[in-house]
Amino acid sequence: MIRVREVEAKPGHKLALRFSDGTHGVADMTGLLDETPFAPLRDAGAFGEVFVEHGAVEWPCGVGVASETLYALAHGLARPRTLDDARANEREVSLRELRKLAGATQLEVSAAMGMDQGQLSRFERQDDSLVSTLRRYVEALGGELEITAVVGGKRIPLRRAG
16 A cells, blocks of 8 residues: 655645655645544644654644545545555556656547547556556556566566467
């Protein structure tokens, strides 16, 4: 799971965040402040005491927010209710961010892959994909897919069969 690496309190009960997958964003926490557990954070001074603890965001008053929730808020995704939701959010941002880093639009990539934009959007969000489809996606971005297994602390590049 993706963890928070850095956090900084911003005015208006916002958090600037950097995540372990290299993405970053700003999470607006005002929507959470109406929930009872977050009431102590309505005070701007208390809110400003935020810190990262084991990949999650915490405050000295004992309030904490899971990294999955912050990831969704910072990336404009639905707040996850289940582990599958959180994984789907990570996958969506991961592929979407990869496409953005490559400077490509969904329309360009979908055309290069021979699918329509809706199919590509669903692919970027789905929880599991065929390696062949993922390879086509990366190639459409001008890249090459490499898969590495880590076994017993050793990194072993996997090669295509054939």
